[in-house]
Amino acid sequence: MATEVRVPSLGESVTEATVATWFKKLGDAVAVDDMLCELETDKVTVEVHAPVAGRLDEIVAPEGTTVGVAALLAQIGAAGAAPAKLNEGAAAKASAKEGKMIDVMVPALGESVSEATVSTWFRKVGDTVAQDEMLCELETDKVSVEVPAPAAGVLTAIIAPEGTTVAASARLATISEGEGAGTPVPAQSQTSGEQVPSAGPTEVKVAAPAKDVEDAPAAKKAMAEAGISRDAVTGTGRDGRVMKEDVAKAVAAPAAAVPAPVAAAPRAPVPASDAAREERVKMTRLRQTIARRLKEAQNTAAMLTTYNEVDMSGIMGLRNEYKDMFEKKHGVKLGFMSFFVKACTHALKEVPEVNAEIDGTDVVYKNYVHMGVAVGTPSGLVVPVVRDADQMGFAAIEKKIAELGLRARDGKLSMAEMQGGSFTISNGGVYGSLMSSPILNPPQSGILGMHKIQDRPVVVAGQIVIRPMMYLALSYDHRIVDGKGAVTFLVRVKEALEDPRRLLMDL
Known part of the structure; x- marks a missing residue:
């Protein structure tokens, strides 16, 4: 019959611990009081000893697992019994109380x-x-x-x-x-009087305060045996604790055959008074990916930006005249983005290289427009794609953008909804940006930057008038798009926006 090894009492107000190190492996013979594993909490380090002699049949909570008080850690069987596989059936097993x-x-x-x-x-x-x-x-x-x-x-x-x-x-x-x-089972059942197998003798050691994190004992031993300093190891455990596997990685690193990427310049020394007021937070995977892809775009594309400005009074007048009827019929508000999407799809037909991409030594021209629309979220910038935007009307575009924008802000976009874009529109104007140079979204060859609409004096028919103006910026890959094509594209977008009737007549 197997004997259970459970999490012992962890001290007042401590309800959970992390399994830091297993000193025995599956199938090992153990003697009474042999140290089986070590648990770590925010306050203490707890050693768990074998309550009986036998064989370690099952490890239910491997290293890194967070466990509660009295949770099952392992099972010890008779010395002659065949050991179970690591964690096999652990989830299916349950005690009478669990x-x-x-x-x-x-x-x-x-x-x-x-x-x-x-x-x-x-x-x-x-x-x-x-x-x-x-x-x-x-x-x-x-x-x-x-x-x-x-x-x-x-x-x-x-x-x-x-x-x-x-x-x-x-x-x-x-x-x-x-x-x-x-519910964590106490050492003595109060309802049936049955004795729950003890987790064995434990030794509790007070850990160092949070600012002086105590590393796992197995890691300390491994560092001493390898002859490397604590500063040479990056801890991945709770609060930056060094674990046994961290030491193994540090020892193996110098022997790696693959050259390491060029590291960023080290941070300048910071006075202790300032360091105490700083907060260091690990970058999210999304932010790391954004950083990597934007830097790749700068490193691989011959990126250039051309600018123009557009008088928005035509669109604003048309929108004000029809927005109520549009919303009543289609159930969605008429925004500016649908005008920009339609203007870009028309311009891309005339200048198809802006909608193309480079694949090795080939240029891939796309006979469709999958329009990426950059959306800011609390986690970072994402670019959902409006597929076949060139075949959609104003209402369909507005509905799709509203749907994708909501899903993006809720973090519910799927990978499929963000892949396959052929051109991108980014609207920095919603944040008040007056002028910027957008970075390409590889492997695309063009991105249009929208900006803030601002009243400015302009000359119309020889007269100085006040008009709602917006700066437009087209960043493009000069390897595939020539200056003439880029300027032509932006001029066509400007013409379509300043005279929206051109969009309706496909001009």
């Missing part, structure tokens, strides 16, 4: 997306959760993915804490199904 265990898995992330990062846990170990309640949020290179609870019950273990990179279909947590199920 109920059925349900795995929380990484959901489908979209085509070609193989991993994600756990950005936020909205529930902690021991919380009662309802079915479909949001447990955590994952971040991929493009989208945020919400993970709902597959069943009602109690969150008994968090296997992938915040900051963990997980593969598609990986296990994130476990839920003990049923009302009140999975």
Whole structure:
């Protein structure tokens, strides 16, 4: 009969811990009081010892798992018994007091997306959760993915804490199904009088304060054996603790055959008084991807920008005249973006190289317009795509942009909705930008920047008048688009916007 090894008492007000290091592996023979693993909390480090002699049959909570008080860590069987596979059936097993265990898995992330990062846990170990309640949020290179609870019950273990990179279909947590199920079991059952197997003798050591984080003992031993300093290792554990695998990576790094990328210039020294008032936050995967792609665009494309200005009075007058009728008939407001999309699709037909892309030594001309519309979100800039925008009317464009914009702000865009764009429009004017040079969205060859509408004096028919003017900026890849083509494109957009009747007559 197997003996359970459970999380011991962690101290007053401490309700959860992280499994830092396993000192025994599956199938190892253990003696009474052998140290099996080490747990870490914000306050203390706890060593868990074997309560009986035998063989380590099952490790339920691997390194990095967040566990609650009295949660099951492992099982020790008789010395002659065959060991189980690591974690196999752990979620399906349940004690009489725990109920059925349900795995929380990484959901489908979209085509070609193989991993994600756990950005936020909205529930902690021991919380009662309802079915479909949001447990955590994952971040991929493009989208945020919400993970709902597959069943009602109690969150008994968090296997992938915040900051963990997980593969598609990986296990994130476990839920003990049923009302009140999975509540941490005390050392002595008060209802039946049955004795719960003790987790064995424990040794509690007070850890260093948060500003002086205590590294895992196994990591300290590994650093001493390898002869490397603590400064040479980057910790990935809680609060920057160095774990055993971090030391292994640091030792292997100098021997890597692949040359490391050129590092950014080191940060200038900061006075201690200023450092104490700073906050360091890891970049999200979305922000890292934005940074990488924008820098790639600068490094690979021969990027140039040409400018013009457009008198918006024609569009504004047309919009004011028909906006109420438009909204009543189509159920959506008539904005400026549909005019810009239509103007660009007309201009792209005349200057098709702006809608093309370079593929090696080939130029790929596209006989369609998939219009990317840049949208600012709390997580960063995303570019959902209005497909076949050249075949859509004003109402269809406005409805699609409104739908994609809402989904972008809610973090619910799919990968498919942000791929395949052939040209992009970015509206910095909504934030008050008067003039800017947009960066290409590779592999596209053109991007139009809209800006703030501002009343300015202009000369019309020899008279100085006040008109609502907007600066337009077209950034383009000079490898494929010549200056003549770029200027022609922007002039055609200007003409269509200043005389919207041209759009209706396909001129």
